[in-house]
Amino acid sequence: MIFFSLELSAFLTSRIAVPKVNLFVWRAVNERIPTAVALAERGVHLEDTRCGACGVADETASHLLASCVFARAVWWQVFVWCKIPIPASFDTLSQILSHCCSLDVDKKKKQILYAICLMTVWCIWMHRNNKLFNGKNNSVSMVVEEIKTGTFWWMNRRRKRTDISLEDWNSFSGFNFT
Numbered sequence: 001m002i003f004f005s006l007e008l009s010a011f012l013t014s015r016i017a018v019p020k021v022n023l024f025v026w027r028a029v030n031e032r033i034p035t036a037v038a039l040a041e042r043g044v045h046l047e048d049t050r051c052g053a054c055g056v057a058d059e060t061a062s063h064l065l066a067s068c069v070f071a072r073a074v075w076w077q078v079f080v081w082c083k084i085p086i087p088a089s090f091d092t093l094s095q096i097l098s099h100c101c102s103l104d105v106d107k108k109k110k111q112i113l114y115a116i117c118l119m120t121v122w123c124i125w126m127h128r129n130n131k132l133f134n135g136k137n138n139s140v141s142m143v144v145e146e147i148k149t150g151t152f153w154w155m156n157r158r159r160k161r162t163d164i165s166l167e168d169w170n171s172f173s174g175f176n177f178t
């Protein structure tokens with residue numbers, strides 16, 4: 001089923017995020033990324049369809065990017081960094097994204113928050129690929145650092161210049177969502 005939420009669609013067309021990440025997250029929400037389960041359903045023979053991060057559940061997009069213990073830990077740190085409420089549920093990616101959409105913040109901050117969420121999804125996916133294909137196993141905090149740095153450069157790219165330093169960006173001083 002295609003998830004068509006008007007609010008969520010705003011996430012999926014972020015002007016701050018690069019197009020390939022916008023597209024990737026749209027596909028992830030709709031379980032259309034090449035996870036182990038998706039590949040097996042397409043007839044690819046795999047020894048194991050379990051998630052490489054926890055080794056417990058099957059690797060669907062929703063599990064890998066939302067409900068997995070690794071993904072939850074990343075999202076948790078991102079929410080703490082942004083000083084926004086933690087979602088009531090991490091069961092699916094669309095639940096997390098919808099939670100961020102529903103926050104009562106001004107349009108400019110929400111655009112930035114959209115971009116941070118998209119970068120979070122992208123960095124969790126990159127972490128998965130790096131571990132699977134390159135044997136590189138970054139920690140939760142390393143992934144969170146990548147999210148902070150990656151969104152900072154997106155902001156710079158968008159604005160051509162930035163009025164906030166990377167140091168301030170990382171600590172979010174003067175930029176509170178609550």
Ligand SMILES: [Zn+2]
Binds near residue numbers: 052053056064068069
């Ligand atoms: Zn997992």
